[in-house]
Amino acid sequence: xxRPVLLWTDALLFLLIAGLAAFAWHxxxxxxxxxxxxxxxxxxxxxxAAVVLAAYALVGVADSLHFRLPASQGPDGRVHWSAExxxxxxxxxxxxxxxxxKTYSAPLAVRLHVRETVERPDGTRVRERPxxxxxxxxxxxxxxxxxxxxxxxxxxxxxxxxxxxxxxAALLAAALARRWRLSWRAAFxxxxxxxxxxxxxxxxxxxxxxxxxxxxxxxxxxxxxVLGTDKVGEDVLYQALKSVRxxxxxxxxxTLLMLPFALAMGLSAGYFGGRVDDLVQYLYTTLNSIPGVLxxxxxILMLQVYMASHPELFETTAARADLRLLFxxxxxxxxxxxxxxxxxRGETLKLREVEYVQxxxxxxxxxxxxxxxxxxxxxxHIVLISVVLDFSALVxxxxxxxxxxxxxxxxxxxxxxxxxxxxxxxxxEPVVWWTLAAAFVFMLGLVLAANxxxxxxxxxxxxxxxxx
Amino acid sequence: xxxxxxxxxxxxxxxxxxxxxxxxxxxxxxxxxxDMARMHLGVxxxxxxxxxxxxxxxxxxxxxxWNGAAEGAGKxxxxxxxxxxxxxxxxxxxxxxxxxxxxxDIRQRMWPSLALAVPVFLAGLLTHVTVALALVLFRGSYxxxxxxxxxxxxxxxxxxxxxxxxxxxxxxxxxxVPISGYAGGLxxxxxxxxxxxxxxxxxxxxxxxWYRTLFLEEADKDYVRTARAKGLGELAVLFRHVLGNAMIPxxxxxxxxxxxxxMGSLLLESFFAIPGLGSYTIDAIQAQDFAEVRAMVFxxxxxxxxxxxxxDISYTLVDPRVRLG
Numbered sequence: 001x002x003r004p005v006l007l008w009t010d011a012l013l014f015l016l017i018a019g020l021a022a023f024a025w026h027x028x029x030x031x032x033x034x035x036x037x038x039x040x041x042x043x044x045x046x047x048x049a050a051v052v053l054a055a056y057a058l059v060g061v062a063d064s065l066h067f068r069l070p071a072s073q074g075p076d077g078r079v080h081w082s083a084e085x086x087x088x089x090x091x092x093x094x095x096x097x098x099x100x101x102k103t104y105s106a107p108l109a110v111r112l113h114v115r116e117t118v119e120r121p122d123g124t125r126v127r128e129r130p131x132x133x134x135x136x137x138x139x140x141x142x143x144x145x146x147x148x149x150x151x152x153x154x155x156x157x158x159x160x161x162x163x164x165x166x167x168x169a170a171l172l173a174a175a176l177a178r179r180w181r182l183s184w185r186a187a188f189x190x191x192x193x194x195x196x197x198x199x200x201x202x203x204x205x206x207x208x209x210x211x212x213x214x215x216x217x218x219x220x221x222x223x224x225x226v227l228g229t230d231k232v233g234e235d236v237l238y239q240a241l242k243s244v245r246x247x248x249x250x251x252x253x254x255t256l257l258m259l260p261f262a263l264a265m266g267l268s269a270g271y272f273g274g275r276v277d278d279l280v281q282y283l284y285t286t287l288n289s290i291p292g293v294l295x296x297x298x299x300i301l302m303l304q305v306y307m308a309s310h311p312e313l314f315e316t317t318a319a320r321a322d323l324r325l326l327f328x329x330x331x332x333x334x335x336x337x338x339x340x341x342x343x344x345r346g347e348t349l350k351l352r353e354v355e356y357v358q359x360x361x362x363x364x365x366x367x368x369x370x371x372x373x374x375x376x377x378x379x380x381h382i383v384l385i386s387v388v389l390d391f392s393a394l395v396x397x398x399x400x401x402x403x404x405x406x407x408x409x410x411x412x413x414x415x416x417x418x419x420x421x422x423x424x425x426x427x428x429e430p431v432v433w434w435t436l437a438a439a440f441v442f443m444l445g446l447v448l449a450a451n452x453x454x455x456x457x458x459x460x461x462x463x464x465x466x467x468x
Numbered sequence: 469x470x471x472x473x474x475x476x477x478x479x480x481x482x483x484x485x486x487x488x489x490x491x492x493x494x495x496x497x498x499x500x501x502x503d504m505a506r507m508h509l510g511v512x513x514x515x516x517x518x519x520x521x522x523x524x525x526x527x528x529x530x531x532x533x534w535n536g537a538a539e540g541a542g543k544x545x546x547x548x549x550x551x552x553x554x555x556x557x558x559x560x561x562x563x564x565x566x567x568x569x570x571x572x573d574i575r576q577r578m579w580p581s582l583a584l585a586v587p588v589f590l591a592g593l594l595t596h597v598t599v600a601l602a603l604v605l606f607r608g609s610y611x612x613x614x615x616x617x618x619x620x621x622x623x624x625x626x627x628x629x630x631x632x633x634x635x636x637x638x639x640x641x642x643x644x645v646p647i648s649g650y651a652g653g654l655x656x657x658x659x660x661x662x663x664x665x666x667x668x669x670x671x672x673x674x675x676x677x678w679y680r681t682l683f684l685e686e687a688d689k690d691y692v693r694t695a696r697a698k699g700l701g702e703l704a705v706l707f708r709h710v711l712g713n714a715m716i717p718x719x720x721x722x723x724x725x726x727x728x729x730x731m732g733s734l735l736l737e738s739f740f741a742i743p744g745l746g747s748y749t750i751d752a753i754q755a756q757d758f759a760e761v762r763a764m765v766f767x768x769x770x771x772x773x774x775x776x777x778x779x780d781i782s783y784t785l786v787d788p789r790v791r792l793g
Binding site: 282285286287288289290291293294295297298299301302304305306308309392396399400403404405406419423426427436440443444447448451452455 | 482483486487490491494495503504506507620621623624625626627628629632635636640731734735738749750753754756758761764765768769772773776
């Protein structure tokens, strides 16, 4: 029994996915759009990056299906719902979430990272590093059995990952064989030799690497803290995975929120010119001239004051953190729409003088119809390039904002919050490096994949590069 | 030329008024001074008298726009808008919510900021252009391919990583420089070397890649082909023709950020405890000192507009085709 919860960012995220699906369907039917997208699909690095992005997206979507479980049942049969909002990802990672330790422990450790005074049964007191409650608790003699056990689990996990991957790859090969009208064997041979139009072989290799990594991690996580635990003993792997959604939301929803404004302002400024143009230019110069961090800080400080004086509006802490996330996206959007708006204005200025637009004007087509039918489709590539380029910048910006203290809510897991809370740990003796490392590596994976994909998209859509 | 500059400066005034109105709306209209006082004094268990006292001490007890109780011109000047926002135009920043003189703070903290920002800027420009040129010189080779990949990886790494890792490696493990802190005079070099190096490295990926595309675009033009056809060597072509022409967009882009060097670098200054304007800004945000944040917003806007102006002027200087209309 559960009660679904739809947070604001969830709703927008699903809206975005629906929009992307509709766009993909539209692209399939439109030859002049299919052509550049085909070029993206043929780019090897681009498609490998897309596979990695898809893995991140999977985690993010699983973390966006929220619900609440019943806490207790009253005598009259009415259910009291728990104040904690869970997601499908939390269910999948239930063991990681439950297995909290006392404090720091290193990756794959069986003992705490720090020494504690422990009282022996015979009454003597010793300083030692006590066993973990969860990590390696199944081992009788941890110091001797640990590494063989880890190796066994890793091998089993890798094998499981490979089996899963092989199954998926076989399905893909079968589907491709039908499409190419070839026998299974011929289709396999083609895939294995890499003689396909789309770069299936590198994509499958990337997927294999991901599957093996996921398998090893899952098998190890059943008995250990794969990436260690943080100061309050929470599993770092769990935090890093929970942060994926935050990063994705900031990277995508910011653009989604600012896109309508940028499009409307940029197009009308370029198309109508005159007063409208002056006004729009004034608006974006003004907004641009306010230092971005300070504008965000001002916005977030205002929101904090507002939330502090209206606590009754938020049913759960998750709802409050979610509203702050959404607001952060909106403020980031305000600071980042100006660049796109300026580019759209310039392009529309050029397009206004093009013959087919002039012809449409001469035929008496309305302004709205001209903008939507003749101008908009021809500036879409600019929108697209800037959207994918902005994504990685926004994910990186989140970490910086968390450090400044105006990022996402402190109760929300994000890479920025992880880094911010762990940034002094390298100064500890002995050094605690795993929280920082985990946050940076997960962030690097997403940002690098996004950058590589953005390159492929730019390569395919930029008209200046197509000539050569 | 002078008429043009004067006109551009006049054009800056409505923008500054806009900035002023936006910040005023953000800080005083969306949330009243009462809310701010409550936030500073703690949300719960705060008496109305305490709020009144907090507001009076900081001059927030006046009406927003119109003071009907005052005499003559005081109706306009005895208001929060005049006292807190209009005064910014003459760079009278007033006192911060914590009671410090903001103008004095800014004058003092400007120098450490510049001491870090200027070396980072100059060394960065030199390094990034050199790396980009080297990649273009070996274009089409493995060096170019892997170099470009390396740049993408570099630009995908968070700036925080460079700082934290740099402090750990150089400061803690190798004991080459102090981990953080600042001293005046020549001593500052010891404290500034590491943050400056990190500042250059952290922007290497994005900048060198951008410069590389600029150089490549230039290297494909007809006059370059002509130069090669004349029998000019690759190095001569690159340095004598490509570099000079590709520097135009680079330099004009760089001019825009020149005035903003005053604002310092948020992350570097705060991690390395350099008492500049960047760390000042972060302190103000974290202490939720609205007066300081407001002052920095205004200062930042002024400098940004100065950057725009400098860009326009520099275009007319380097490119004779651009005329002042």
